[in-house]
Amino acid sequence: MFTSRVKASNVAAIINVNKTGTEVYYLASQLSVLQKAFNIFIDNYFSSINLFSFFCEKDISAYGIVQTNTLKYPVFLKKEKEKKNEWDFLTSVVVDDVLDR
Numbered sequence: 001m002f003t004s005r006v007k008a009s010n011v012a013a014i015i016n017v018n019k020t021g022t023e024v025y026y027l028a029s030q031l032s033v034l035q036k037a038f039n040i041f042i043d044n045y046f047s048s049i050n051l052f053s054f055f056c057e058k059d060i061s062a063y064g065i066v067q068t069n070t071l072k073y074p075v076f077l078k079k080e081k082e083k084k085n086e087w088d089f090l091t092s093v094v095v096d097d098v099l100d101r
Contacts (some may be wrong), residue, residue: 014054023049028060039063053096072096096099 009019013027024046031038040055044066049072055062066073074093 016050017054018048018050020046021048021054024051025054025058028055028062029058047097049098052098056097 009023011023013019014022014025017025024042028040031040038061040060040062042051042062044065044067046063047066047067048070052062052064052066073093074095
């Protein structure tokens with residue numbers, strides 16, 4: 001599937017999911033025709049809390065690292081990342097029924 005920033009995509013938009021995430025979901029939905037169990041591992045460029053939340057609604061297992069500058073990233077986790085190599089610090093939290101770290 002070819003995508004571009006210049007040309008409009010023919011993939012239907014999903015509310016609260018950005019264009020890149022929408023295209024990831026479109027590709028993942030193509031796998032369902034195989035009628036086999038699968039897990040999707042997503043590069044951090046494509047990952048977002050909203051995308052993973054949407055995958056949960058659709059019962060699709062997806063894994064990936066979310067960047068700290070993504071929408072809905074908890075502010076207190078950004079501060080926890082500054083405490084590198086200290087004991088007893090928080091590394092993940094659930095946001096919108098999605099585990100975030």
